Amino acid sequence: MPMLSLRTRFTGLLVAAVLFVMVTAAFVTATILAKPPEALFDLAMAEKAEMARLLLDSDPTAATRLAIPIRATPPSVVIDRELTDRVQRQAEARGYSVDLLIARSGRTMGRDLAIQLKDGRWALLGNPGRAAFPLKPLTAYLTLVALGVLGVAIYASAVMLRPLRLLEDTTAAISADGKIPRIEETGPIEVRTTAQTINRLAARLNAAISSRMRLVAAAGHDMRTPLTRMRLRAEFVGDAEERALWLKDLEELDQIADSAIRLLREEMGPGLRETIALDPLLEDVVNELVEIGLPVRLGQVDTVELTASPFALKRALRNLIVNAATHGGGAEVSLEARDEEAVLSIVDEGPGIPEHLLGRVFEPFFRVDGARRKLLPGAGLGLAIAREIIGNQFGSVSIANRPGGGLQQTVRLRRTTKAA
Known part of the structure; x- marks a missing residue:
């Protein structure tokens, strides 16, 4: 389940809090209005019974004119004894001489009042009883309130969380080379303050990144001259074995310097892009590696x-395939065209990588086993350079252990969409 954004959670909390208060208040109000105090209700029933008795006893034709049913016996329906006793006590407390019964009617919340006339017969008077709970009007009222509260909550959350949204947008806009774009310092004071803070931080980080790149590039270039001098001096070492060791170490230093400069170049920019066919480029890389004796098929x-930079992409694919061929004892390369992406798979039959180290394979100078540096050439920057290049080409690369042993490197690249 995806994590809800802070804006969504804040809006939901605000809406829930306001609606809870409104619903509680509405139900309490409706309940109070729909249910008058028992004493007033009982007194009203007693007064009604006494007035009806006086009218019907004094005017024999009143029952016919008012369409009041007259029965010789009391009603045979269920009698509400508790309510009857309460109303009867109210009548006696007022000095009324009426005898009454209150029966439950078939209507919701309704009660029927029956009074005994002086000739012993019973008059049946309908009574609406207490008002029914106003469920439909209350539902409509709460729906309107909910819509209003939702609109206000969305607006309030948008205004209050705009600085946080600004941070989110800025983070998403960071380019592949790590540069943070400048933000317009406009809007409310909170937003302006946030934008100013981000811009100051961006300026410092951008300056630090540029300084690091210049430092490493300068160091890499400056190392070339002393390395050349040392290589010339090593040629005059008398012992052949010692000379070979010197030349091997110097070659490794040269590879480190060259790889560091390449990595920085890829971080500085993606290079020129053009529409290319990936399948012949991949075949060229495999054929080149086969020619130098690497087990690749x-x-x-x-x-x-x-759409990509062909030279940069070729370098990245070469690095990945060489990694599989040298460390995995051989590599098999396949390319699959899917709806919107191309999926390149490089598998090997090597020992794999411990699961806890898989997340570090793209770190510069990372080796699974430091002792392997002595056995296999390279500066440990091949995978880092490959990931940087592929990221600049709007793609991704991942490495996972295969169930049957070995590694699988997967490259995903966005395909060129052709017009219909």
């Missing part, structure tokens, strides 16, 4: 076109 390869 092609699997199923679909026809795929995409």
Whole structure:
């Protein structure tokens, strides 16, 4: 289940709080209005019974004119004894001489009043009883209140959480090279203050990133000259074995410097993009690696076109395939064209990587086993450079252990959409 945003939770909390108060108040009000105090209700019933008795006893034709049923016996329906006793006590307390019965009618909340006349007969008087609970009007009222509260809550949350939304938008706008864009310092004071703070932070971070890139690039370039001098001096070492060790270490230093400079170049920008066919580019990479003796083979390869920088993408794919071929004892490469993306799969039969280290494979200079540096060439920057290149081409790369052993590297790239 996706995590709800802070704005959504704040809006829901505000709406729930206001509606809870409104619903509680509405039900309390409706209950109070619909149910008068028992004493007043009982007194009204007693007064009604006494006035009806006086009218019907004094005017024999009143029952016919008012269409009041007259029965020789009291009603045979269920008698509400508790209510009858209360109303009778109210009548006696007022000095009324009426004898009455109150029967439950078939209507909701209704009661029928029966009074005994002086000739012993019973007059049946309908009585609306207490008012029914106003459920439909209350529902309509609460619906209107809910819509109004929802509108106010959405507006309030949008205004109050605008600084947080500004942070979210700024984070999403950070480019692949780590540069934070400048934000317009407009709007309410809270928003302006937030924008100013983000802009100051962005300026410092951008300056730090640029300084780091210049420092590493300068160091990489400056290392070339002393490395060349050291290589020339190593050639004059008399011991052949010692000379070979010196040249090997110098070669590794040179690879580290060269890889660091390449990584920085990829971080600085994606390069020029053009529409290319990925399948022949992939075949070229595999053929080149086979020619230098690496165990690489092609699997199923679909026809795929995409927009990318061909030289940078070729370097990334070469790094990934070389990693599988050297560390996994061989690589099989396949390319699948899907609806909106191209999926490149590189599998090997190697020992795999411990699960707790999988999240670190793209870190610069990372090695699963530091001792392997002595056995296999490289600076440990190949995967870092590959991920940086693919990220600049609006793609992604992931590595996972295969159930049957070995690793699977998966590259996903956005395909070029052709007009219909």
